[in-house]
Each structure stands twice: as structure tokens, then as C-alpha cells.
Amino acid sequence: MTNAFLLRLMEAGDLGDQELSALDDLCRSSRDVAAKKYLWREGDEMAAFPVILSGWAARYQILRNGARQITRLLLPGDAFYFEGSPDGFAVEEVITLSPCRIATIQRGDMRRLIERFPAVGEALRNYGCMENAVLSSWVVNVGRRDALERMAHLICETHFRLSQVDPQLGQQMPFPLTQDDLADVLGLTPVHINRKLQQLRQDGLIVLRSKQLTIHDLRSLQQIAGFDSAYLAPRRQVPRQRPNAAAA
Amino acid sequence: MTNAFLLRLMEAGDLGDQELSALDDLCRSSRDVAAKKYLWREGDEMAAFPVILSGWAARYQILRNGARQITRLLLPGDAFYFEGSPDGFAVEEVITLSPCRIATIQRGDMRRLIERFPAVGEALRNYGCMENAVLSSWVVNVGRRDALERMAHLICETHFRLSQVDPQLGQQMPFPLTQDDLADVLGLTPVHINRKLQQLRQDGLIVLRSKQLTIHDLRSLQQIAGFDSAYLAPRRQVPRQRPNAAAA
DNA sequence: CGGAACATTGACGATAATCAAAGCGAGTGG
């Protein structure tokens, strides 16, 4: 039972063995999807909600002028499109960034499960809150940090979120984003991304080659980014630390 | 029963009279809060979740360098801090932007209500999805739109969200944000906000005076912003329109 | 009346965008 989705939900709520194995059952049927394939595009039916068991995907919007903004990275364990209404809030499209394994849970199944185990419903609500927290932090990132800080923050965030569902994760991690993708995540241009990436490399903080990212100095990255994992890990935090901002 | 929170939840899910009146009961006890008061700051207890019955508030983060980014505007009917875990994802602080009337619902009461009426739980999950959609659109806004477009989009969004809980809303609406607040919403500087506001005024699109905003040309604003209300109103949309992007 | 918060204006600077071209690397097909 090493299902990434279960691990994420366990972060979000207190689930017993019964709940977990029932959820696991719902993830039984899964399929493989290649990289750069649409998981969903505007106009498609969406009668179920997909869960990413492995691989990376992205939600994004395209503006009239053709600009793209990625609004969310979907990492292993992430789910999307909870809404009950078929014509939901889904203005966005989804594409895989790497080969993915995807489970598709039928809405009806999930609804029944929640009625049987209210704790699952609560975990899902909390999971939604965590998503909100990530989105908020992206708004902050794009709104108030410069290019280097944004990159550092993104790296810290993805590393942490990956480590939540893969405790063995060390310095090295998959990082399937191209520089164009990175630009569309961080609200910058590919050219600028390239230059700032080089800066991080030259400073010896990271190595990024053939979609593998090696973090050589996590401390410095967190320092640059002002990264604090609190928003991603509600119950893991030991004592809540007061701000006490002795800022650098 | 003109409670703004109920109106928002009715947007999000199918609630019957029973559910609605039970929810209404939970909002009974409410209090008035003046403008520019902290509703919540890091370190505070948060054993309940507040609901805004009237007035505006904002969630924000402060960075080490003192920069502030507002991550969410809380309009009438909005709730915050759903998380069940007391040490939740609450890295952010909340402040009122105008005098507010706030109801405080006890977590336990809400949990019991959801167990009795699963539809309420679903509505809350959907409401969380709508929050997600708003946050996504903010990421897009700050990431890929220039100053003028951002302002226009924010105006369209707030006007629409306000109209959802106040059907009588016309051209004119409350707009309690100072230019500093606006800057912190849009990821810009107050000086720049000022200049772009003047541009909107000179083009005859809006009038903004003493915290009242009058929209003289909503069409043009939407045009500038590339605004489409779909992401805010799931079930109201008549037929889902295909992209068919004959972009300007 | 006085003061504080907020709005406006101008001059200058910097981060990031744009444009364009060249290099690199991996997979494909001849």
C-alpha cells in the first residue's frame, strides 16, 4: 500500500486502515500516459476525477495572446477536479510533463465512500486546503519575488512535496520541466529562466541535467527563496513557531 | 434568509431548505469588526472558521524584506480556514479592509452538520474548488498579464463575485482598497497602480472615488482583461462554449 | 487647525522582455 495518493491524504487527515484500503480499491484501475499528452482539455467530459500515481503533470491556462501560465504542478499523489457538478470550474487544461500512471476514480464511488467514512470527506477538504495553500504561495512567488527567488522557491517546494510521498528521496529528484515549462510556471521568459538557471549552477547550488535535478545546497536555496515548508505540512510541524522575524 | 454565505454555498452545491436553515443557524452569532483590524494573525488559535457576512477582508503574506502580497480577497459570503487540524496550513494573516460583520462557526458544529447532511460537505468541497479557481486565475493574472490587464481583471472579478451575492448590484460597487492594497493584490508598486488607474479613468472606463467604484464600460474592461466568468460560476453557465478562440 | 493617511507627479534606474542567431543532443530514417 504505497499509493502516493493515500500518502497525500494521510498528510491531510486521520485515516484508519478501513478507509485506506477502501480508497486503495478505488485506485485499482490505472493507466499509463506518455509525456506531453493532454489529460484533459476544455470541452472534454469529466465524469470522474483522476489521481496521479506517478509522474508529473500540469494545469495551465492559455491567454488570448497565446501566453501560457501553468497554475499547478501535479505531482505523484495529486488529484484534480473534485467538483461534483459536471460543468465544473474547469476552465483549465491539463497536460502530462512526464510519463504518468493515472488512476481514475468515479465520482459516484467517491461520494459513496465519503458517506460511509466521513473522515475521507474531511481529508479531501483538507487536501483542498493544502492545494489552496500551494496556490497562495504561487501568487506570492510570482507577485513579490524576483526571478532567482522564484526559481529557488519552486525547487524547494517540489523537492519537499516529492519527499512527502517518497521518504527515500535524497539530493536527487526527477525534474521533467523544460526551460519553457519553467518559464510558464514562474511567469518569466525562457531566456530569462536560462540565465538564472546558470546562476544557480555557477553558484554550485544545483545541477540540472537530462531531467534530473541534484540539489547541492538546499540551505542556500531555502535562504534565497525564503522557503518555509509549514504551509505544506500542517500536522508535521512540531510546535508552531512564532514569527519572531529576525529577518536577514 | 439573505445570508451571503448561504448564497455562496448555493452556488457550489444543491442544498435543500433543511440544509440551508441548519447552516443559517450556525451563522446566528456574529460580530462587527472595524476596518484594518486583524481577524487573525500567525500564532493565534483557530478553533473555528469565520465567515464574512458583509464587508471586505484580505489574506496576505509578508516576506522577509517586508513586501506584502495579498493572496485572496474575502468578500461577503467567503469563509476561510476549513482545515480540521488546529495547526493547519495557516501561514497567512487576515485583515479587514472595511468594516465587516463576521460569523464564527465552531468546527465541531460544522462537522456534525456535514455528517447529517452530506450535501453540505459536498458544497464545501466545491466551494473550496471555486477558491482554487480564483487563486489559479490570480496566478495567471500576476504571472502573465501586464499592469493594466491585471487591474481590469481584478475589477471584473470582484464585480462578478459581488453580484453573485447581491443580485441588485449595478454599475456601482464598494471598493475599499487603497492604492497600496491594490499594489499588494496585483504584485505591483503603488506608484504604478496610480498611473494605470489614471489611464482607466482617462479612458472613461471607471470612476473610483471615496471607496466607491463605478464601472462605466464593463465590456471594455472585460476585453482588456480577457475576463470570462466561467471559472466563478460552474452551474450558471448555460451550454459550455468551446474555446473557438477567435482571439483579438 | 493640525496631522496622518492616501494620492499624485517627476526623474532616473533596473529587472526582465524581445529579437535573433547559433549551438547542442537525441532520436529517426535513409
Next chain:
DNA sequence: CCACTCGCTTTGATTATCGTCAATGTTCCG
């Protein structure tokens, strides 16, 4: 097996949007 191509990365030169700094106006409120 090699040439070719396509996607991706790198580099340089120039531009522009937006930020910074600083001063002056204005409105509101006790």
C-alpha cells in the same frame, strides 16, 4: 552508421515595463 531534423538550450544586443526615490498635493478626521 551517418546525416538530418527537431526540440531544447545558450548567447548577445537592444528595449520597455515597472520599480525606486523623493517631493508635493489632497482628503479625511479628531
